[in-house]
Amino acid sequence: xxxxxxITKKFDNVVxxxxxxxxxxxxxxxxxxxxxxxxxxxxxxLISGIYxxxxxxxxxxxxxxxxxxxxxxxVFFVNDETIQFSTFTLIELKDFYKDxxxxxSEELFEKMRSTINLPKDRKISTFSxxxxxxAIVIIAIACQTDYLLLDEAFDGLDPTMRxxxxxxxxxxxxxRNLTTIISSHNLKEINELCDTVALxxxxxxxxxxxxxxxxxxxxxxxxVFPQVSENLPQNYTIDELVGEGxxxxxxxxxxxxxxxxxxxxxxxxxxxxxxxxxxxxxxIPLTLEEIFIYEMEVxxxxxxxxxxx
Amino acid sequence: xxxxxxQSRMPIYEQVYKKxxxxxxxxxxxxxxxxxxxxxxxxxxxxxxxxxxxxxxxLERNKIIYSLSGRGSFVAKTNRNQMKEHILEExxxxxxxxxxxxxxxxxxxxxxxGVKL
Numbered sequence: 001x002x003x004x005x006x007i008t009k010k011f012d013n014v015v016x017x018x019x020x021x022x023x024x025x026x027x028x029x030x031x032x033x034x035x036x037x038x039x040x041x042x043x044x045x046l047i048s049g050i051y052x053x054x055x056x057x058x059x060x061x062x063x064x065x066x067x068x069x070x071x072x073x074x075v076f077f078v079n080d081e082t083i084q085f086s087t088f089t090l091i092e093l094k095d096f097y098k099d100x101x102x103x104x105s106e107e108l109f110e111k112m113r114s115t116i117n118l119p120k121d122r123k124i125s126t127f128s129x130x131x132x133x134x135a136i137v138i139i140a141i142a143c144q145t146d147y148l149l150l151d152e153a154f155d156g157l158d159p160t161m162r163x164x165x166x167x168x169x170x171x172x173x174x175x176r177n178l179t180t181i182i183s184s185h186n187l188k189e190i191n192e193l194c195d196t197v198a199l200x201x202x203x204x205x206x207x208x209x210x211x212x213x214x215x216x217x218x219x220x221x222x223x224v225f226p227q228v229s230e231n232l233p234q235n236y237t238i239d240e241l242v243g244e245g246x247x248x249x250x251x252x253x254x255x256x257x258x259x260x261x262x263x264x265x266x267x268x269x270x271x272x273x274x275x276x277x278x279x280x281x282x283x284i285p286l287t288l289e290e291i292f293i294y295e296m297e298v299x300x301x302x303x304x305x306x307x308x309x
Numbered sequence: 310x311x312x313x314x315x316q317s318r319m320p321i322y323e324q325v326y327k328k329x330x331x332x333x334x335x336x337x338x339x340x341x342x343x344x345x346x347x348x349x350x351x352x353x354x355x356x357x358x359x360x361x362x363x364x365x366x367x368l369e370r371n372k373i374i375y376s377l378s379g380r381g382s383f384v385a386k387t388n389r390n391q392m393k394e395h396i397l398e399e400x401x402x403x404x405x406x407x408x409x410x411x412x413x414x415x416x417x418x419x420x421x422x423g424v425k426l
Contacts, residue, residue: 029357167352174348174358192315195359212320212363280410285318 001026002047002147002179007056009042016042018203019056024181024196026061026146027173031190031211032183033292034200035301040183041080043200044149047181048077060147073101076140080151080183086125090118090135094142101143109142112168116161130156137161141168148172150182154189166193187288199292201299215285218249218294221260223273224280236276243272249294261286261294310337311345313354321356325364330373333384334392344374344382 002024009017017039024030032040045051046058049065049072058064063071085093090113098104113120118134127135133156140148148169154162172178184190190197191211198208207214223241225234233256242248242262246269250261262269266283273281286294296302310332313324332338344350347365351358365382368374373392376382407417 028359163355166355170348170351170358188315192321192356195357195363212322215318215320274409281406285320287318 001061002181003057003059004043004046005057007046007058008054009039009046009051010054016203017046017053020203020205022198022205022208024179026179027177028179028196029169029173029194030179030181031194031197032181032200033185033187033190033197033288034183035202035296038200039203040200041151044077044151044181044183047147048072048075048149050077074146075149076101076143076145076147077149078136078140078151078153080153080155086123088124089121090124091120093124093135094139097139097143101145103144105142105144108144108168109138112138112141112164115164130158130161133157134161137165141165141172144172144176146176146179148178148180150180150184152184154182154184154186162189169193187292191288197288199295201296201301206295206299211288214291215288218261218263218286218291219266219269219283220286220290221258221262221269221273222280222282223258223260223278224256225258225276225278227256241273241276242269246272249298261290311350311354313356315356322360322364322367325350325354325361326367329364329368330392330395333373333387334389334396338384340384340387342384343380344384346381 002022004020004022007017007020007022008015020039020043022043032043034040042051046053047060047065049068052066058066060071060075065071065075085096088096094109116134116138118131118138124132124135133153137150137153137157140150140153154165157165169178169180173180180193182190182193194211196208196210197214199206225236227233236258238248238251238260241258242260245264247263248260249263250259252259270281270283293303297304311325311328313321313328315321317324329338329344338344344365345353347358347361351361354361365374365376369376369382372385373387374382375385404417408414
Protein backbone atom coordinates (compact mmCIF):
# COMPACT_ATOMS: atom_id res chain seq x y z
CA UNK A 1 0.00 0.00 0.00
CA UNK A 2 1.21 3.47 -0.87
CA UNK A 3 0.22 6.30 1.43
CA UNK A 4 0.69 9.99 0.89
CA UNK A 5 -0.13 12.05 3.96
CA UNK A 6 -0.42 15.83 3.85
CA ILE A 7 2.09 16.04 1.03
CA THR A 8 3.25 19.44 -0.09
CA LYS A 9 5.73 19.86 -2.91
CA LYS A 10 7.14 23.14 -4.09
CA PHE A 11 9.48 24.07 -6.90
CA ASP A 12 11.10 27.33 -5.83
CA ASN A 13 8.07 29.16 -4.55
CA VAL A 14 5.53 27.47 -6.77
CA VAL A 15 3.29 25.04 -4.90
CA UNK A 16 2.81 22.02 -7.15
CA UNK A 17 1.12 19.73 -4.64
CA UNK A 18 -0.89 21.36 -1.93
CA UNK A 19 -1.30 19.25 1.22
CA UNK A 20 -2.69 16.15 -0.47
CA UNK A 21 -3.70 12.79 0.98
CA UNK A 22 -3.81 9.74 -1.25
CA UNK A 23 -3.96 6.01 -0.59
CA UNK A 24 -3.22 3.41 -3.24
CA UNK A 25 -4.09 -0.14 -2.23
CA UNK A 26 -1.98 -3.16 -3.08
CA UNK A 27 -3.02 -5.02 -6.21
CA UNK A 28 -4.98 -2.22 -7.79
CA UNK A 29 -4.51 -0.60 -11.16
CA UNK A 30 -4.67 3.04 -10.23
CA UNK A 31 -5.35 5.76 -12.78
CA UNK A 32 -4.12 9.30 -12.22
CA UNK A 33 -6.10 11.81 -14.21
CA UNK A 34 -5.76 15.54 -14.29
CA UNK A 35 -5.32 18.70 -16.26
CA UNK A 36 -1.92 19.56 -17.65
CA UNK A 37 0.28 20.76 -14.83
CA UNK A 38 -2.02 19.33 -12.17
CA UNK A 39 0.82 17.47 -10.45
CA UNK A 40 0.45 13.91 -11.77
CA UNK A 41 4.10 13.41 -12.71
CA UNK A 42 5.20 15.05 -9.47
CA UNK A 43 3.19 12.50 -7.46
CA UNK A 44 4.78 9.64 -9.39
CA UNK A 45 8.25 11.09 -8.89
CA LEU A 46 7.64 11.48 -5.17
CA ILE A 47 6.44 7.87 -4.88
CA SER A 48 9.51 6.63 -6.73
CA GLY A 49 11.81 8.70 -4.52
CA ILE A 50 13.16 10.98 -7.22
CA TYR A 51 11.89 14.08 -5.44
CA UNK A 52 11.69 14.80 -1.76
CA UNK A 53 8.62 16.59 -0.44
CA UNK A 54 8.59 19.84 1.54
CA UNK A 55 5.91 18.61 3.90
CA UNK A 56 4.09 15.41 4.79
CA UNK A 57 5.03 11.77 4.55
CA UNK A 58 5.09 9.14 1.82
CA UNK A 59 5.31 5.45 2.63
CA UNK A 60 5.39 2.33 0.48
CA UNK A 61 4.21 -0.61 2.58
CA UNK A 62 5.09 1.41 5.64
CA UNK A 63 8.61 2.40 4.57
CA UNK A 64 9.80 5.76 3.31
CA UNK A 65 11.14 5.97 -0.23
CA UNK A 66 13.44 8.95 -0.56
CA UNK A 67 17.06 7.81 -0.23
CA UNK A 68 15.82 4.37 0.81
CA UNK A 69 17.47 1.82 -1.48
CA UNK A 70 15.49 -1.14 -0.18
CA UNK A 71 12.12 0.48 -0.97
CA UNK A 72 13.33 1.75 -4.32
CA UNK A 73 14.08 -1.81 -5.41
CA UNK A 74 10.36 -2.49 -5.24
CA VAL A 75 9.25 0.50 -7.30
CA PHE A 76 9.84 1.03 -11.03
CA PHE A 77 9.11 4.38 -12.59
CA VAL A 78 8.71 4.80 -16.34
CA ASN A 79 9.37 8.46 -17.08
CA ASP A 80 7.20 10.32 -19.58
CA GLU A 81 10.30 11.69 -21.24
CA THR A 82 12.12 9.32 -23.53
CA ILE A 83 14.99 7.66 -21.85
CA GLN A 84 18.48 8.80 -21.18
CA PHE A 85 21.54 6.57 -21.76
CA SER A 86 21.01 6.79 -25.49
CA THR A 87 24.53 5.54 -26.25
CA PHE A 88 23.63 2.20 -24.64
CA THR A 89 22.34 -0.73 -26.64
CA LEU A 90 19.16 -2.43 -25.47
CA ILE A 91 21.16 -5.17 -23.78
CA GLU A 92 23.41 -2.66 -22.01
CA LEU A 93 20.37 -0.75 -20.83
CA LYS A 94 18.79 -3.96 -19.58
CA ASP A 95 21.98 -4.90 -17.70
CA PHE A 96 22.09 -1.46 -16.13
CA TYR A 97 18.61 -1.82 -14.64
CA LYS A 98 19.21 -5.46 -13.78
CA ASP A 99 21.90 -4.35 -11.32
CA UNK A 100 19.35 -2.35 -9.34
CA UNK A 101 16.33 -4.65 -9.44
CA UNK A 102 17.03 -8.05 -7.84
CA UNK A 103 13.93 -9.79 -9.19
CA UNK A 104 14.79 -9.05 -12.82
CA SER A 105 13.69 -11.90 -15.12
CA GLU A 106 15.86 -12.51 -18.21
CA GLU A 107 13.27 -14.99 -19.42
CA LEU A 108 10.43 -12.49 -19.29
CA PHE A 109 12.58 -9.82 -20.91
CA GLU A 110 13.62 -12.05 -23.79
CA LYS A 111 10.07 -13.32 -24.29
CA MET A 112 8.78 -9.77 -24.74
CA ARG A 113 11.81 -8.56 -26.71
CA SER A 114 11.56 -11.34 -29.27
CA THR A 115 7.76 -10.91 -29.58
CA ILE A 116 8.14 -7.30 -30.63
CA ASN A 117 11.44 -7.95 -32.39
CA LEU A 118 13.30 -5.10 -30.77
CA PRO A 119 16.97 -5.07 -31.90
CA LYS A 120 19.48 -6.06 -29.20
CA ASP A 121 22.66 -4.46 -30.42
CA ARG A 122 21.65 -1.13 -31.90
CA LYS A 123 22.23 2.01 -29.89
CA ILE A 124 19.09 3.34 -28.25
CA SER A 125 19.76 6.67 -29.97
CA THR A 126 18.95 5.05 -33.32
CA PHE A 127 15.56 3.88 -32.00
CA SER A 128 12.37 5.70 -32.92
CA UNK A 129 10.42 7.38 -30.11
CA UNK A 130 8.01 4.46 -29.91
CA UNK A 131 10.83 1.90 -29.86
CA UNK A 132 12.53 3.73 -26.98
CA UNK A 133 9.23 3.51 -25.15
CA UNK A 134 8.98 -0.20 -25.91
CA ALA A 135 12.50 -0.74 -24.62
CA ILE A 136 11.92 0.87 -21.25
CA VAL A 137 8.48 -0.70 -20.79
CA ILE A 138 9.69 -4.26 -21.36
CA ILE A 139 12.60 -3.64 -19.01
CA ALA A 140 10.16 -2.24 -16.45
CA ILE A 141 7.92 -5.30 -16.60
CA ALA A 142 10.91 -7.68 -16.51
CA CYS A 143 12.15 -6.00 -13.31
CA GLN A 144 9.13 -7.56 -11.56
CA THR A 145 8.78 -4.85 -8.96
CA ASP A 146 5.80 -4.75 -6.62
CA TYR A 147 4.91 -1.28 -7.87
CA LEU A 148 5.02 -0.11 -11.46
CA LEU A 149 4.52 3.57 -12.20
CA LEU A 150 3.76 4.45 -15.80
CA ASP A 151 3.83 8.15 -16.59
CA GLU A 152 1.93 8.47 -19.86
CA ALA A 153 3.80 5.35 -20.84
CA PHE A 154 1.08 4.02 -23.10
CA ASP A 155 0.94 7.15 -25.16
CA GLY A 156 3.80 6.33 -27.51
CA LEU A 157 2.98 2.65 -27.96
CA ASP A 158 1.33 1.07 -30.96
CA PRO A 159 -1.92 -0.93 -30.55
CA THR A 160 -0.19 -4.34 -30.64
CA MET A 161 2.35 -3.30 -28.03
CA ARG A 162 -0.47 -1.94 -25.86
CA UNK A 163 -2.16 -5.33 -25.88
CA UNK A 164 1.12 -7.09 -25.08
CA UNK A 165 1.71 -4.76 -22.14
CA UNK A 166 -1.86 -5.08 -20.88
CA UNK A 167 -1.62 -8.88 -20.95
CA UNK A 168 1.69 -8.82 -19.11
CA UNK A 169 0.07 -6.58 -16.51
CA UNK A 170 -2.86 -9.00 -16.09
CA UNK A 171 -0.42 -11.84 -15.40
CA UNK A 172 1.61 -9.73 -13.00
CA UNK A 173 -1.51 -8.59 -11.13
CA UNK A 174 -2.75 -12.16 -10.71
CA UNK A 175 0.60 -13.85 -10.09
CA ARG A 176 2.34 -11.37 -7.82
CA ASN A 177 -0.33 -8.87 -6.89
CA LEU A 178 1.34 -6.07 -8.84
CA THR A 179 0.16 -2.53 -8.20
CA THR A 180 0.21 -0.30 -11.27
CA ILE A 181 -0.17 3.46 -11.23
CA ILE A 182 -0.87 4.93 -14.62
CA SER A 183 -1.11 8.56 -15.55
CA SER A 184 -2.67 9.20 -18.90
CA HIS A 185 -4.86 11.53 -20.87
CA ASN A 186 -6.30 8.60 -22.75
CA LEU A 187 -9.44 8.09 -20.71
CA LYS A 188 -10.57 5.11 -22.75
CA GLU A 189 -7.41 3.32 -21.74
CA ILE A 190 -7.82 4.27 -18.08
CA ASN A 191 -11.40 3.03 -18.21
CA GLU A 192 -10.29 -0.40 -19.44
CA LEU A 193 -7.19 -0.77 -17.34
CA CYS A 194 -7.88 0.79 -14.00
CA ASP A 195 -10.14 -0.13 -11.12
CA THR A 196 -9.44 2.98 -9.07
CA VAL A 197 -8.96 6.55 -10.25
CA ALA A 198 -7.97 9.87 -8.77
CA LEU A 199 -8.60 13.20 -10.41
CA UNK A 200 -6.13 16.01 -9.77
CA UNK A 201 -6.42 19.68 -10.48
CA UNK A 202 -4.10 22.49 -9.54
CA UNK A 203 -2.12 20.50 -6.99
CA UNK A 204 -5.18 19.12 -5.20
CA UNK A 205 -7.09 15.84 -5.32
CA UNK A 206 -10.62 16.35 -6.64
CA UNK A 207 -11.60 12.76 -5.87
CA UNK A 208 -10.02 9.35 -5.45
CA UNK A 209 -12.41 6.42 -5.65
CA UNK A 210 -13.06 3.10 -7.28
CA UNK A 211 -13.96 3.60 -10.91
CA UNK A 212 -17.40 1.99 -10.82
CA UNK A 213 -18.58 4.15 -7.96
CA UNK A 214 -17.26 7.24 -9.73
CA UNK A 215 -19.22 6.34 -12.82
CA UNK A 216 -22.31 5.26 -10.91
CA UNK A 217 -22.59 8.46 -8.95
CA UNK A 218 -22.76 11.07 -11.67
CA UNK A 219 -25.46 11.31 -14.29
CA UNK A 220 -26.47 13.20 -17.33
CA UNK A 221 -30.14 14.10 -17.19
CA UNK A 222 -31.99 15.30 -20.24
CA UNK A 223 -35.50 16.39 -19.56
CA VAL A 224 -38.22 18.14 -21.53
CA PHE A 225 -41.36 19.74 -20.10
CA PRO A 226 -44.54 20.62 -21.93
CA GLN A 227 -44.98 24.27 -22.83
CA VAL A 228 -47.08 26.33 -20.47
CA SER A 229 -48.89 27.83 -23.43
CA GLU A 230 -47.97 28.31 -27.05
CA ASN A 231 -44.36 29.48 -27.43
CA LEU A 232 -43.98 29.79 -23.69
CA PRO A 233 -41.68 27.08 -22.38
CA GLN A 234 -41.70 25.99 -18.75
CA ASN A 235 -39.14 27.83 -16.77
CA TYR A 236 -37.64 25.98 -13.83
CA THR A 237 -34.63 27.07 -11.85
CA ILE A 238 -32.00 24.62 -10.62
CA ASP A 239 -33.53 24.60 -7.15
CA GLU A 240 -37.05 23.96 -8.37
CA LEU A 241 -35.93 21.08 -10.52
CA VAL A 242 -33.24 19.31 -8.56
CA GLY A 243 -33.76 20.79 -5.14
CA GLU A 244 -31.40 20.66 -2.23
CA GLY A 245 -29.20 17.77 -1.29
CA UNK A 246 -28.01 17.00 -4.81
CA UNK A 247 -24.88 18.46 -6.27
CA UNK A 248 -25.42 20.00 -9.69
CA UNK A 249 -22.27 20.30 -11.80
CA UNK A 250 -23.82 21.71 -14.91
CA UNK A 251 -27.20 23.21 -15.74
CA UNK A 252 -28.15 24.27 -19.20
CA UNK A 253 -31.49 25.10 -20.70
CA UNK A 254 -32.53 25.77 -24.25
CA UNK A 255 -36.22 26.29 -24.88
CA UNK A 256 -37.97 23.48 -23.08
CA UNK A 257 -34.99 21.11 -23.00
CA UNK A 258 -32.85 20.91 -19.88
CA UNK A 259 -29.38 19.37 -19.72
CA UNK A 260 -28.34 18.73 -16.17
CA UNK A 261 -25.23 17.02 -14.84
CA UNK A 262 -25.89 15.91 -11.32
CA UNK A 263 -24.19 13.84 -8.64
CA UNK A 264 -26.16 11.50 -6.45
CA UNK A 265 -28.54 8.57 -6.39
CA UNK A 266 -30.45 8.04 -9.64
CA UNK A 267 -33.66 7.17 -7.82
CA UNK A 268 -33.74 10.45 -5.92
CA UNK A 269 -33.08 12.42 -9.08
CA UNK A 270 -35.74 10.51 -10.96
CA UNK A 271 -38.33 11.00 -8.25
CA UNK A 272 -37.74 14.73 -7.98
CA UNK A 273 -37.98 15.39 -11.68
CA UNK A 274 -40.84 12.99 -12.30
CA UNK A 275 -42.94 15.02 -9.87
CA UNK A 276 -42.87 17.89 -12.40
CA UNK A 277 -44.38 15.66 -15.12
CA UNK A 278 -41.79 15.88 -17.89
CA UNK A 279 -42.61 14.73 -21.43
CA UNK A 280 -39.22 13.11 -21.80
CA UNK A 281 -36.67 12.20 -19.18
CA UNK A 282 -33.40 10.41 -19.83
CA UNK A 283 -30.90 9.62 -17.12
CA ILE A 284 -27.65 8.14 -18.37
CA PRO A 285 -24.33 7.55 -16.66
CA LEU A 286 -21.42 9.68 -17.84
CA THR A 287 -18.36 8.43 -19.63
CA LEU A 288 -15.06 9.00 -17.88
CA GLU A 289 -14.27 11.73 -20.37
CA GLU A 290 -17.48 13.57 -19.54
CA ILE A 291 -16.82 13.19 -15.82
CA PHE A 292 -13.41 14.74 -16.34
CA ILE A 293 -14.79 17.68 -18.30
CA TYR A 294 -17.67 18.48 -15.93
CA GLU A 295 -15.66 18.08 -12.73
CA MET A 296 -13.09 20.43 -14.21
CA GLU A 297 -15.74 22.89 -15.31
CA VAL A 298 -16.87 23.27 -11.71
CA UNK A 299 -13.29 24.12 -10.80
CA UNK A 300 -13.20 26.83 -13.42
CA UNK A 301 -11.26 24.83 -16.00
CA UNK A 302 -13.81 25.18 -18.72
CA UNK A 303 -13.57 25.01 -22.51
CA UNK A 304 -16.78 27.05 -22.85
CA UNK A 305 -15.12 30.11 -21.38
CA UNK A 306 -12.92 30.30 -24.47
CA UNK A 307 -15.86 31.56 -26.46
CA UNK A 308 -17.07 33.96 -23.81
CA UNK A 309 -13.82 35.85 -23.59
CA UNK B 310 -18.64 -15.09 -27.12
CA UNK B 311 -17.86 -12.65 -24.33
CA UNK B 312 -18.01 -9.50 -26.39
CA UNK B 313 -18.44 -6.38 -24.35
CA UNK B 314 -18.65 -2.80 -25.45
CA UNK B 315 -15.83 -0.72 -24.04
CA GLN B 316 -17.43 2.43 -25.41
CA SER B 317 -20.62 1.76 -23.50
CA ARG B 318 -21.58 3.89 -20.55
CA MET B 319 -22.42 0.79 -18.53
CA PRO B 320 -19.63 -0.18 -16.10
CA ILE B 321 -17.47 -2.97 -17.49
CA TYR B 322 -18.06 -5.31 -14.53
CA GLU B 323 -21.81 -4.93 -15.00
CA GLN B 324 -21.46 -5.83 -18.66
CA VAL B 325 -19.51 -8.98 -17.78
CA TYR B 326 -22.13 -9.84 -15.13
CA LYS B 327 -24.99 -9.44 -17.59
CA LYS B 328 -23.16 -11.28 -20.33
CA UNK B 329 -22.81 -14.39 -18.16
CA UNK B 330 -26.53 -14.31 -17.33
CA UNK B 331 -27.35 -13.85 -21.01
CA UNK B 332 -25.20 -16.84 -21.97
CA UNK B 333 -26.88 -18.98 -19.31
CA UNK B 334 -30.38 -17.98 -20.40
CA UNK B 335 -29.52 -18.72 -24.01
CA UNK B 336 -28.26 -22.14 -22.94
CA UNK B 337 -24.73 -21.46 -24.18
CA UNK B 338 -23.35 -21.88 -20.68
CA UNK B 339 -24.93 -24.87 -18.95
CA UNK B 340 -25.03 -26.10 -15.39
CA UNK B 341 -21.62 -27.07 -13.99
CA UNK B 342 -19.84 -25.74 -17.04
CA UNK B 343 -16.59 -23.98 -16.28
CA UNK B 344 -16.40 -20.25 -16.94
CA UNK B 345 -13.29 -18.74 -18.51
CA UNK B 346 -10.69 -18.01 -15.83
CA UNK B 347 -10.31 -14.44 -14.63
CA UNK B 348 -6.90 -14.43 -16.30
CA UNK B 349 -8.10 -15.63 -19.69
CA UNK B 350 -11.16 -13.45 -19.78
CA UNK B 351 -9.33 -10.27 -18.80
CA UNK B 352 -6.67 -10.97 -21.42
CA UNK B 353 -9.26 -11.71 -24.06
CA UNK B 354 -11.16 -8.51 -23.36
CA UNK B 355 -8.04 -6.50 -22.47
CA UNK B 356 -9.53 -5.35 -19.21
CA UNK B 357 -8.46 -5.25 -15.60
CA UNK B 358 -8.56 -8.67 -13.87
CA UNK B 359 -10.00 -7.05 -10.74
CA UNK B 360 -12.98 -5.97 -12.84
CA UNK B 361 -13.61 -9.53 -14.04
CA UNK B 362 -13.11 -10.84 -10.50
CA UNK B 363 -15.64 -8.32 -9.24
CA UNK B 364 -18.25 -9.51 -11.76
CA UNK B 365 -17.58 -13.14 -10.81
CA UNK B 366 -17.86 -12.32 -7.09
CA UNK B 367 -21.19 -10.65 -7.71
CA LEU B 368 -22.41 -13.64 -9.74
CA GLU B 369 -21.31 -15.96 -6.97
CA ARG B 370 -22.99 -13.85 -4.32
CA ASN B 371 -26.23 -14.15 -6.28
CA LYS B 372 -25.69 -17.92 -6.58
CA ILE B 373 -25.55 -17.81 -10.37
CA ILE B 374 -22.10 -19.36 -10.38
CA TYR B 375 -20.04 -21.18 -7.78
CA SER B 376 -16.29 -21.47 -7.40
CA LEU B 377 -14.08 -24.33 -6.33
CA SER B 378 -10.82 -23.16 -4.85
CA GLY B 379 -7.96 -23.75 -7.24
CA ARG B 380 -10.23 -25.03 -9.98
CA GLY B 381 -12.17 -22.04 -11.13
CA SER B 382 -15.76 -20.86 -11.47
CA PHE B 383 -18.70 -22.93 -12.65
CA VAL B 384 -22.31 -22.33 -13.61
CA ALA B 385 -24.56 -23.09 -10.65
CA LYS B 386 -27.77 -25.06 -10.78
CA THR B 387 -29.63 -22.58 -12.88
CA ASN B 388 -33.00 -21.27 -12.13
CA ARG B 389 -33.79 -19.96 -15.57
CA ASN B 390 -37.16 -18.65 -14.50
CA GLN B 391 -35.51 -16.58 -11.85
CA MET B 392 -33.09 -15.19 -14.39
CA LYS B 393 -35.81 -14.44 -16.87
CA GLU B 394 -37.61 -12.62 -14.10
CA HIS B 395 -34.45 -10.57 -13.62
CA ILE B 396 -34.52 -9.45 -17.25
CA LEU B 397 -38.25 -8.85 -17.22
CA GLU B 398 -37.84 -6.51 -14.29
CA GLU B 399 -35.57 -4.35 -16.41
CA UNK B 400 -38.10 -4.56 -19.21
CA UNK B 401 -40.81 -3.30 -16.85
CA UNK B 402 -38.75 -0.24 -16.00
CA UNK B 403 -38.43 0.70 -19.70
CA UNK B 404 -42.13 0.10 -20.32
CA UNK B 405 -43.05 2.26 -17.37
CA UNK B 406 -40.90 5.09 -18.67
CA UNK B 407 -42.37 4.74 -22.15
CA UNK B 408 -45.92 4.83 -20.80
CA UNK B 409 -45.11 7.85 -18.66
CA UNK B 410 -43.72 9.54 -21.73
CA UNK B 411 -47.08 9.22 -23.42
CA UNK B 412 -46.77 6.09 -25.53
CA UNK B 413 -49.74 3.73 -25.52
CA UNK B 414 -49.68 0.03 -24.69
CA UNK B 415 -50.85 -0.67 -28.22
CA UNK B 416 -47.87 1.18 -29.68
CA UNK B 417 -45.53 -0.77 -27.45
CA UNK B 418 -47.10 -4.10 -28.39
CA UNK B 419 -46.72 -3.30 -32.08
CA UNK B 420 -43.15 -2.33 -31.39
CA UNK B 421 -42.39 -5.69 -29.77
CA UNK B 422 -43.90 -7.51 -32.74
CA GLY B 423 -41.71 -5.49 -35.07
CA VAL B 424 -38.41 -6.18 -33.26
CA LYS B 425 -36.09 -8.33 -35.31
CA LEU B 426 -33.07 -10.19 -33.97
